[in-house]
Amino acid sequence: xxxxxxxxxxxQLCDTLVNIPQISSxxxxxxxxxxxxxxxxxxxxxxxxxxxxLAGLLLLLPATQLPxxxxxxxxxxxxxxxxxxxxxxxxxxxxxxxxxxxxxTIVVPAVRLFTAxxxxxxLQRNINKPFLMVFFRSxxxxxxWAMIHVFFLGVIVSxxxxxxxxxxxxxxxxxxxxxxxMCSTMLSxxxxxxxxxxxxxxxxx
Amino acid sequence: xxKTALSLGxxxxxxxxxxxxxxxxRQQCSRCHYWFHARKPNSIQKxxxxxxxALVLFVPANLYPMMVLNTLGKTESSTILQGISAFVxxxxxxIAIIIFIASFIIPLGKIIGLFILIYNVKHKTxxxxxxxxxxxxxxxxxxxxxxxxxxxxxxxxxxxxxxxLSNIEVAIGASYFALMVIATxxxxxxxxxxxLWDNKPLTKEQVYEQ
Ligand SMILES: [Zn+2]
Ligand SMILES: [Zn+2]
Numbered sequence: 001x002x003x004x005x006x007x008x009x010x011x012q013l014c015d016t017l018v019n020i021p022q023i024s025s026x027x028x029x030x031x032x033x034x035x036x037x038x039x040x041x042x043x044x045x046x047x048x049x050x051x052x053x054l055a056g057l058l059l060l061l062p063a064t065q066l067p068x069x070x071x072x073x074x075x076x077x078x079x080x081x082x083x084x085x086x087x088x089x090x091x092x093x094x095x096x097x098x099x100x101x102x103x104x105t106i107v108v109p110a111v112r113l114f115t116a117x118x119x120x121x122x123l124q125r126n127i128n129k130p131f132l133m134v135f136f137r138s139x140x141x142x143x144x145w146a147m148i149h150v151f152f153l154g155v156i157v158s159x160x161x162x163x164x165x166x167x168x169x170x171x172x173x174x175x176x177x178x179x180x181x182m183c184s185t186m187l188s189x190x191x192x193x194x195x196x197x198x199x200x201x202x203x204x205x
Numbered sequence: 206x207x208k209t210a211l212s213l214g215x216x217x218x219x220x221x222x223x224x225x226x227x228x229x230x231r232q233q234c235s236r237c238h239y240w241f242h243a244r245k246p247n248s249i250q251k252x253x254x255x256x257x258x259a260l261v262l263f264v265p266a267n268l269y270p271m272m273v274l275n276t277l278g279k280t281e282s283s284t285i286l287q288g289i290s291a292f293v294x295x296x297x298x299x300i301a302i303i304i305f306i307a308s309f310i311i312p313l314g315k316i317i318g319l320f321i322l323i324y325n326v327k328h329k330t331x332x333x334x335x336x337x338x339x340x341x342x343x344x345x346x347x348x349x350x351x352x353x354x355x356x357x358x359x360x361x362x363x364x365x366x367x368x369x370l371s372n373i374e375v376a377i378g379a380s381y382f383a384l385m386v387i388a389t390x391x392x393x394x395x396x397x398x399x400x401l402w403d404n405k406p407l408t409k410e411q412v413y414e415q
Binding site: 005008009010012013014015016017018032033034035036068069070071073074076078079080084085088089092094096097100101104105133134136137140141144145146147149150151153154155157158160161162164165166193194197200201 | 207208209210211213215216217220221222223224225226236237238239292295297300303304334335338341342345346348349350352353354355356357359360361362363364365366367370371374375379380383384387390393394398399401402403
């Protein structure tokens with residue numbers, strides 16, 4: 001017996017198999033067994049995903065290069081950026097932490113933004129490349145490893161700590177970091193995973 | 206009645222979530238060509254191994270100093286707990302609470318949560334399955350926040366770098382802490398929440414159907 005699996009969806013938490021309900025945007029498909037969210041259709045997903053991911057990609061450079069903050073102490077001024085944090089760590093031999101910071105705050109967000117942008121770009125122009133699938137496969141995997149939000153909170157906490165010790169100046173890097181953080185969050189909100197995969201599958205046929 | 210994909214001979218691809226007919230135990234997804242199993246293989250053993258690793262690493266992460274402060278030739282190192290108590294002493298209670306939650310409550314809560322989930326799968330507990338799924342969802346999402354103190358130390362060390370006058374260095378405890386966080390992330394990644402529901406007893410209707 002041949003079953004059309006395109007109309008089926010399985011709950012990721014409890015594996016209950018259901019027919020995809022016909023829902024319009026603004027509604028959610030809920031698992032009948034465990035009540036978790038199965039699928040949320042998004043409005044204008046393709047255009048929004050593309051715009052947000054492009055903005056995020058452009059922000060990557062200022063967010064990593066511009067100084068986050070600086071301190072004045074005894075006539076000296078010293079400031080730092082995200083990239084300088086990482087180079088300092090490698091210079092001092094803390095390769096593991098340097099690697100973690102690099103991966104979690106720069107590489108993972110960059111790969112997610114790039115994947116989202118390149119995928120939507122190719123879908124709009126009907127370009128299909130087999131490696132697009134491999135790219136997009138990694139997107140979901142990286143969901144739990146992006147930590148810009150945590151790093152940002154870390155910057156805020158260290159500002160608090162430093163205010164007691166010295167005169168602190170906030171750099172333009174913080175503003176870029178906030179905007180990058182907003183782009184990365186909005187990307188997770190706007191991307192319609194199911195829609196993109198269906199489109200990707202169709203373009204390969 | 207609700208039936209699982211597994212019981213009907215289907216499996217959903219962990220990458221693109223397409224439902225595939227499982228011809229073999231290991232199946233290639235017809236959409237994204239990813240090779241997968243209907244359930245993550247050896248999920249419980251892997252989760253157990255990573256969780257124990259995280260628990261073991263939690264000890265040096267807290268015993269060794271996270272950072273070393275040098276001012277005018279004087280050296281002072283502080284562990285996570287000492288860092289938190291320093292905040293309490295100067296009256297920065299909100300920050301102290303945030304760091305305490307991120308560095309203690311979240312990693313320990315995650316480790317305990319994972320042990321509870323492993324126990325429930327092994328002993329086929331069927332009570333409160335919805336709540337257990339919910340617990341897994343939380344465990345999966347809160348993980349990254351425990352990196353907070355490592356990031357704080359990194360930023361501090363990078364800014365306070367004024368040579369002999371005053372400088373902060375990252376210390377070995379931060380490395381253990383980062384490893385611990387990675388272990389908890391890997392543990393949550395290895396766990397398959399669908400295993401919780403696989404032992405659910407059949408409902409009356411399902412027994413009649415069979
Ligand atoms: Zn469910
Ligand atoms: Zn797939």
